[in-house]
Amino acid sequence: MKHEKYTTQIIAGKYKGRKLELPSLDTTRSSKARLKESFFNVLQFDIIDKIFIEAFAGSGSIGLEAISRDAARAYFVELSKSSYNVLIRNCKSIDAQKCQTMLGDTFVQMPIILNSLKNASQEIILYVDPPFDYRDGMTEIYDKSFEMVKNIENDNVMLVCFEHMSELEMPQELGKFELFKSKKFGKSSLSYYQAK
Known part of the structure; x- marks a missing residue:
């Protein structure tokens, strides 16, 4: 029996319409198109020439959308x-030159990436979408994600966006960042933090 391949596509930018493969639905849920579109509508041209980091990347559809819209x-x-194998294939189909992929734990890799970008001239946008279908230990993954953001020392992180369950109470402040906008899409919401 052949597995049905799930796909999504790039919404806008130079790779508009390009198909991206999705990992099987049991390992990841793809960020819904409406939510993705809303996120990039908020960013508009602020994405151009920025460094984009997608934590818990799955298929990479958010970061690849950012590249399509001219992120550096x-x-x-x-x-x-x-999921990582799917991510690699998707990066190759868009622009492998602009993609840096890491197989590993976000909580371990993220501080390393941010540290390596401390002196980068470009500003950084961080997208955090913790997998929330693991019923037990679910709150722990959010707590660890909040902790990770609290510990960011970079001065060049301009925006942190969380994709999270709508019923989750989001902190008003995370270290040097404060919540300035939240938008709900049914079960999922986006919460935006910027440096104070």
Whole structure:
């Protein structure tokens, strides 16, 4: 029996309409098109020439959308080997030159990436979408994600966006960042933080 391939596509920019493969739905849920579109509508031209980091990247559809819209480069961190293989294929189909992929734990890799970019001239946008279908230990992954953002020392991180379950109470402040906007899309929401 052949597995059905799930796909999504780039919404706008120079790779508009380009198909991206999605990992099987049991390992990851793809960021819904409406949510993705809203996120990039908020960013508009602020994405141009920025460094984009997608934590818990899955298929990489958010970071690759950023590249399609002229982000300077994108970093992806993914823990699941099968999702990571899909991510690599997607990067190759868009622009492998601009993609930096890491197979590993976001909580370990993220501080390393941010540290390496401390003196980068470009500003950084960080997209954090913790997998929230692991019922137990679910709150822990959010707490660890909040902690990770609290510990960011970079002065060049301009925006941190969380994709999260709508019922989750988001902190007003995370270290040097404060919440300035939230938008709900059914079960998922986006919360935006900027440096104070």
